[in-house]
Amino acid sequence: MKSQKSNPSSPKRSATIAVLIAVLLTFGLISLYDFTFADRYTYIEAEAEASSSPSPGIVRACNLTRGEWVPDSEAPYYTNLTCPFIDDHQNCMKFGKPSLEFMKWRWRPEGCDLPRFDAARFLEAMRGKSMAFVGDSLARNHFKSLLCLLSKVAQPVEVSTTPEIDVTGRTVRRDYRYGSYDFTASLFWSPFLVKANRSSTTLGLGLWDLHLDTADARWAAHVAEFDYIVLSDTNWFFRPSIYYEGGRVVGRNGAASGAVPNASEIAVPRAVRAAFRTALGALAAPGRFRGKAVLRTLTPAHFENGEWNNGGDCVRTRPFRRDERALGAVEAEYRGAQVREPRQKPQLSNASAQM
Numbered sequence: 001m002k003s004q005k006s007n008p009s010s011p012k013r014s015a016t017i018a019v020l021i022a023v024l025l026t027f028g029l030i031s032l033y034d035f036t037f038a039d040r041y042t043y044i045e046a047e048a049e050a051s052s053s054p055s056p057g058i059v060r061a062c063n064l065t066r067g068e069w070v071p072d073s074e075a076p077y078y079t080n081l082t083c084p085f086i087d088d089h090q091n092c093m094k095f096g097k098p099s100l101e102f103m104k105w106r107w108r109p110e111g112c113d114l115p116r117f118d119a120a121r122f123l124e125a126m127r128g129k130s131m132a133f134v135g136d137s138l139a140r141n142h143f144k145s146l147l148c149l150l151s152k153v154a155q156p157v158e159v160s161t162t163p164e165i166d167v168t169g170r171t172v173r174r175d176y177r178y179g180s181y182d183f184t185a186s187l188f189w190s191p192f193l194v195k196a197n198r199s200s201t202t203l204g205l206g207l208w209d210l211h212l213d214t215a216d217a218r219w220a221a222h223v224a225e226f227d228y229i230v231l232s233d234t235n236w237f238f239r240p241s242i243y244y245e246g247g248r249v250v251g252r253n254g255a256a257s258g259a260v261p262n263a264s265e266i267a268v269p270r271a272v273r274a275a276f277r278t279a280l281g282a283l284a285a286p287g288r289f290r291g292k293a294v295l296r297t298l299t300p301a302h303f304e305n306g307e308w309n310n311g312g313d314c315v316r317t318r319p320f321r322r323d324e325r326a327l328g329a330v331e332a333e334y335r336g337a338q339v340r341e342p343r344q345k346p347q348l349s350n351a352s353a354q355m
């Protein structure tokens with residue numbers, strides 16, 4: 001277990017982390033939960049230079065989740081050609097994205113202006129610190145994006161261990177270390193955040209046993225090692241699943257009706273909320289995690305004119321303007337399930353991981 005060497009809430013460090021959070025906003029909205037004060041919930045607020053201030057350097061608090069996209073002639077930070085961490089199947093240019101125009105935007109919060117991400121400043125602020133991304137492919141994408149953002153300044157070394165391979169064929173944990181800064185960035189593959197076993201592959205996407213009251217120990221057993229943890233999940237909950245609490249079946253989702261027709265159907269957003277309650281409880285348990293957690297909410301659909309497998313495309317080159325497109329009803333319901341849970345003080349009695 002690592003010791004907390006300095007206060008992760010210092011103003012300079014928080015301002016630097018805020019810029020990274022703003023970069024993560026490129027992919028959606030996120031919420032911040034501060035486990036130094038485990039009964040307090042807040043949307044992301046950070047100090048940034050006031051856009052209306054007559055005196056440069058004057059800072060004010062602003063809500064990073066409210067703002068607009070504005071053109072950025074200096075973008076992008078990186079491309080598939082400049083970053084070695086992007087997998088080939090995610091090479092947008094190779095597979096038909098018409099130009100880089102879609103990357104030439106930056107997020108500007110209302111009432112303040114964030115500076116461009118400074119990789120050197122970030123690494124200096126994170127000296128002696130560690131950050132983990134926990135979740136599904138969204139967590140993986142954010143993790144690789146951070147490595148790409150930092151690649152202009154430093155190249156990490158992957159910590160060599162015997163990897164644990166998930167039933168889906170993915171590596172459970174990967175660690176990259178920036179030795180000159182004593183900073184470690186880690187990725188944990190945990191697509192449900194809670195304990196999950198694939199009990200059958202007969203339904204195409206598999207039939208999953210989800211223990212909604214037990215955090216996935218593959219990440220939860222290691223939270224004391226980290227100063228910052230980014231949680232993200234949701235999409236895997238659409239897979240056929242049977243829900244357990246206290247080791248007993250309590251229901252299933254609609255996709256699993258053919259496998260366990262006698263079990264009660266539980267709405268998926270309810271299961272999502274229960275999983276996040278358990279994950280937050282694992283972080284808030286006494287003596288474990290004393291840093292900051294970022295909750296990254298559901299990805300809005302980015303295909304237009306059809307679904308991803310039914311004629312949809314993603315050739316858009318500019319972001320939607322505010323109120324130009326409403327969040328879909330299903331997306332809003334799932335996001336609501338995620339956002340509501342941090343407002344509740346985590347229940348610790350059943351939320352800890354089995355270790």
